[in-house]
Amino acid sequence: MNNLQIFAASSAGAGGSGYFIIMIVLMFVVMYFTMIRPGKKQQNQRQEMLKGMKKGDDVVTIGGMHAKIDSIDDAAGTVVLDADGIFLTFNRSAIRTVTAAKAEVTPDETADATTASTETTVDKEAAVDDATKSAEDGSDKHDDSNPDDSDQK
Numbered sequence: 001m002n003n004l005q006i007f008a009a010s011s012a013g014a015g016g017s018g019y020f021i022i023m024i025v026l027m028f029v030v031m032y033f034t035m036i037r038p039g040k041k042q043q044n045q046r047q048e049m050l051k052g053m054k055k056g057d058d059v060v061t062i063g064g065m066h067a068k069i070d071s072i073d074d075a076a077g078t079v080v081l082d083a084d085g086i087f088l089t090f091n092r093s094a095i096r097t098v099t100a101a102k103a104e105v106t107p108d109e110t111a112d113a114t115t116a117s118t119e120t121t122v123d124k125e126a127a128v129d130d131a132t133k134s135a136e137d138g139s140d141k142h143d144d145s146n147p148d149d150s151d152q153k
Contacts, residue, residue, distance in 0.1 A: 061096060
């Protein structure tokens with residue numbers, strides 16, 4: 001009799017353990033897609049960013065220093081940064097972000113932009129001068145011979 005009760009209890013527990021194993025596997029799958037996979041993706045993006053660095057790029061270090069890349073030593077894994085004339089050597093892993101160097105502007109584009117902004121400024125100044133002159137003309141009509149002026153104290 002005792003053997004029959006033990007057998008019945010063990011067979012009931014075996015069915016419950018199947019669901020337990022499924023839940024554990026499901027939990028690992030969810031953990032993979034929510035934690036491990038995005039971490040690997042970010043790590044790959046960072047590696048690509050560090051591999052894509054080149055001389056003249058603007059960088060920010062993990063300490064918050066902003067500088068330009070002066071030279072890169074792939075063999076030693078170091079980067080020499082120019083921070084306003086001060087040259088500092090860092091490991092590649094000390095670089096937080098890389099911003100590509102700004103595009104060069106041709107002299108023709110600079111001259112066109114300067115001319116356009118000068119013309120607009122002159123037009124605005126002329127309009128302000130005209131408005132100021134007309135306001136001054138109206139306020140210059142003042143009779144100094146009148147003793148009842150409110151300007152006098």
